[in-house]
Amino acid sequence: MATEIVVPxxxxxxxxxxxxxxxxxxGEQVNAGDMxxxxxxxxxxxxxxxxxxxxxxxxxxxxxxxxxxxVSQVLGFLLEEGETPPEYKPADAPVSSVLDxxxxxxxxxxxSEKSSVNRAGRRNIASPRARRKAKELGIRLDGxxxxxxxxxxxxxxxxxxxxxxxVKPAGTASSAVIAPTQSxxxxxxxxxxxxxxxxxxxxxxxxxxxxxxxxxxxxGLIAYRDSLKSSGTTPSYNDIIIKLAANLLRECPxxxxxxxxxxxxxxxxxxxxxxxxxxNGLLAPVINQVDKxxxxxxxxxxxxxxxxxxxxxxxxxxxxxxxxxxxSLGTFGVxxxxxxxxxxxxxxxxxxxxxxxxxxxxxxxxxxxxxxxSLTFDHQVLDGAPAAHWLQKLVHALTSxxxxxx
Numbered sequence: 308m309a310t311e312i313v314v315p316x317x318x319x320x321x322x323x324x325x326x327x328x329x330x331x332x333x334g335e336q337v338n339a340g341d342m343x344x345x346x347x348x349x350x351x352x353x354x355x356x357x358x359x360x361x362x363x364x365x366x367x368x369x370x371x372x373x374x375x376x377x378v379s380q381v382l383g384f385l386l387e388e389g390e391t392p393p394e395y396k397p398a399d400a401p402v403s404s405v406l407d408x409x410x411x412x413x414x415x416x417x418x419s420e421k422s423s424v425n426r427a428g429r430r431n432i433a434s435p436r437a438r439r440k441a442k443e444l445g446i447r448l449d450g451x452x453x454x455x456x457x458x459x460x461x462x463x464x465x466x467x468x469x470x471x472x473x474v475k476p477a478g479t480a481s482s483a484v485i486a487p488t489q490s491x492x493x494x495x496x497x498x499x500x501x502x503x504x505x506x507x508x509x510x511x512x513x514x515x516x517x518x519x520x521x522x523x524x525x526x527g528l529i530a531y532r533d534s535l536k537s538s539g540t541t542p543s544y545n546d547i548i549i550k551l552a553a554n555l556l557r558e559c560p561x562x563x564x565x566x567x568x569x570x571x572x573x574x575x576x577x578x579x580x581x582x583x584x585x586x587n588g589l590l591a592p593v594i595n596q597v598d599k600x601x602x603x604x605x606x607x608x609x610x611x612x613x614x615x616x617x618x619x620x621x622x623x624x625x626x627x628x629x630x631x632x633x634x635s636l637g638t639f640g641v642x643x644x645x646x647x648x649x650x651x652x653x654x655x656x657x658x659x660x661x662x663x664x665x666x667x668x669x670x671x672x673x674x675x676x677x678x679x680x681s682l683t684f685d686h687q688v689l690d691g692a693p694a695a696h697w698l699q700k701l702v703h704a705l706t707s708x709x710x711x712x713x
Contacts (some may be wrong), residue, residue, distance in 0.1 A: 309393050310359045316378045317348035323377050324348045325498050328369040337385055345619070347498045351590060351626060352619040354500065361385030365525040367394035442484070454576045466493060473567040480489050499588035510648045514566070515686040518645045519695055524668075525661050525678040527582035531708040542606035544678075545581065545658060550605050551579045551704045551711055552599035552656055556631060559697040562654040563630045571653075571688050578656050580629030580649060581609065583616040590616045590636040591649060593629040602712055633658065643679035653688040656701075657681035678705075 327345035331337055342354040343363075369503030370376050384392060437460045441451070444465065451468045453460035469486040492608045493626040496504075510516075529543065535541055542550075556563040557576050569624060577598045580591040592612035597605060615621050632649040637660035646657040659679035682696045682703070704711035 310385045311381050314376045314380045315503040326374050326376045331363050351621045366391045437462045441527050444469045514648050517686050518683040520681050521642050522677050522679045525676045527706045540606045546606045564653045566687045574630040578630045580632040582634035585617050592625050643681045653685040655683050
């Protein structure tokens, strides 16, 4: 009997994803445990494992690379030897990754999610990509004329409406986006880019961010890391800062917390997320309970997570559960910057580059090396004085890491 291959839910809030590619060819033997296809979820692309065996059958109408797919949507089948493929009936027509969507008759749609009603009482039917684009640009569907079959609104209709100035706030003023005024090319969003944008907007709307900048003599930090180079895994400067920051968060629990309608929610564990730039966008994998780990363990975990992030191998469990975030732009020559709080958290630490510059020590000007730190915190959760005091403690620990790394 044929076994359906369906889109899994990679995260609890995931309703749809982007189909990336098959890892097996049509007609190829698939064994239980084989990686079958790649699916891009809310935060990362992930290889999906087959729990069954059989000959892979990929229907001609199945989703293509770049198509949006719904959770539980059938992608193909695993067949027994000599078995006739079943009829393929996609739950929804695949959503094309290009703007020029095919003219297809839309399936029966639910009022609440799949359509809107215009002023004349006639239902406006829109494709999923059109609805997302309308929400992104702040355009109400009842102000758009669909060019698809039976008046279906396609994504290019939304883009055209935006270019023509038909921008109507879809619910709130903050959702409206100013339409482009010059010719250009629309670059489709990846799921990672879309989720990042949504989280950044949410952070701007739900927090009261304040950023503190400081600079310290990095001589002790540099000497400490140099002393570790003879060991197996040499921790990076980021590893050392992540470990020291985690050790000190117990002394300022409000930085290891988040704001809620009921009050400040302080997390029990100290799980540090750290920013990793990938070809698909920014990811923030998480190292759990960093305050209880040895520095070598932190270095090993961070190395593995960075490799997995850039190879697209991170799972949802590796990208969730962070309680504080560290972001470094020092390798890009940045001295200091204003990091954005990663919800649901109340603090994020930005790390700048090490700079050679004159320092005054014991009344004399010497050649020195400094590093800049930037701490953004949510002023709803804590005030400036305790945040500044914590940053001061971190600087003190970084000037003599060996004494504080335990």
